[in-house]
Amino acid sequence: MGSATDVLDNVPEEHPGDVLLFQRCRWCATAMYNRLLCPVCAGSDLLTEASAGTGVVRHSTVIHRNTPAARNVSLIEMTEGFTVRGRVMGSPATIHSGDRVQLSTAQDPVRRQPVFQLVDGSYGGWN
Incomplete structure (x- = not known):
């Protein structure tokens, strides 16, 4: 299950300042930035992904x-x-x-x- 600490724990060590992390809901695939719950389905099962920037x-x-x-x-x-x-x-x-x-x-x-x-x-x- 995703949490706020996942965002901080998954920063790649080689470029910690160059990666923008966001969450994606496992249920409805909505992308969001710095959230604890999905704004569309209110799901809390969020994946942390790196943005292309x-x-x-x-x-x-x-x-x-x-x-x-x-x-x-x-x-x-x-x-x-x-x-x-x-x-x-x-x-x-x-x-x-x-x-x-x-x-x-x-x-x-x-x-x-x-x-x-x-x-x-x-x-x-x-x-």
Whole structure:
């Protein structure tokens, strides 16, 4: 049976900061990030899997508080089907919905969120 500790125990030792782990429900195959129960069927039997690290920005907001410079907070829809909140590197004004991103670091040391980088740097629009 999956648990919250499985997420921490299954980090590959060779790249602990470069792997984004998520859960997949054994009953309905829903992919989710950092959950204890499946949001679709409420199942608790979750498998921990490693993400390929690619996704698309679905929403990005510029934050000005509690930081010396503006930063972005983005919702990234990952290839595996789950959504994660994180930061995209670069100028916050250049991050748009539809931009393709690649995982840079699985956990920012300050905000404890994944950090992504733009794949092609161009505005992709909604897919």
